[in-house]
Amino acid sequence: MKEEDFSAFLQLQEQEEEVFKRERYLERLKKRIKELDQSINEILEEQTILIAELNQIIEAIREEDQxxxxxxxxxxxxxxxxxxxxxxxEYKALLRERAKNEDCIIKGEQTLKELRKKRKAIEDRLQDKDKKKKLKRMEEEKEELIKEREEVERELKQQMEKLELL
Structure with missing residues (x-):
């Protein structure tokens, strides 16, 4: 085998290895992006559920208050x-009605107190700063990985073109 042929063969082999490395790296990037997407969607879904619960509780508070x-x-x-x-x-009937209304007020105010407590707990969960930071961090990481994936895809395309020329 001539030295030129051997050199060309080595160059071809190096290019193939480089393409293989980039393809594997690209797959890892895609997998990580998918994992981040899943985690982000889980957090957003949880927030959507909490908002729906909060709206139900607000409506229940309004109805109970009325x-x-x-x-x-x-x-x-x-x-x-x-x-x-x-x-x-008539007086006895009024006393029964009065007792019924007083009972309604006491139970209603207790229910309102419980509903407001639930509303506060949900609002606190929605305002969870750690979860917001985590979500922001994951979104930023995803953006960086997408940029990196695009760069690797571009480099991979260039490598493939070089490989075809050899």
């Missing part, structure tokens, strides 16, 4: 009616 207001209005009316009641049966 219910408590109605009970308070009914209690006020019962107290006004009690001033003009003359029969014992």
């Amino acid at each position: 219910k408590v207001r109605r009970c308070k209005e009914n209690l006020k009316r019962c107290q006004e009616k009690a001033k003009f009641v003359k029969k014992v049966e």
Whole structure:
């Protein structure tokens, strides 16, 4: 084998090795980008679920608050009616209605307290600074890897063209 042929053969072999290395590296980059995508999507999905839960709780708070207001209005009316009641049966009925409304108010306010506590917990989870930092870091890493992948793909294309010329 001539020295020129041997040199060309070595050069060809080096180019093939370089192409192989770049292809493997490209596969690792793609795999890591896919993993980051998955992690980012999981965090975003969790946030979407939390926002949906938060909206449900806000709606429940609004409804419970209206219910408590109605009970308070009914209690006020019962107290006004009690001033003009003359029969014992009517008075007993008003007392039952009053007790029912007072119970409604107590239970409603307790429910509101629990709902507000849940809302606060969800809002805190949505404002989790560590999770926000992690998400931002993963998005930045993904952007860097995408740029690097594009660079490696461009280099790989150049290597393939060189290889074809040999």
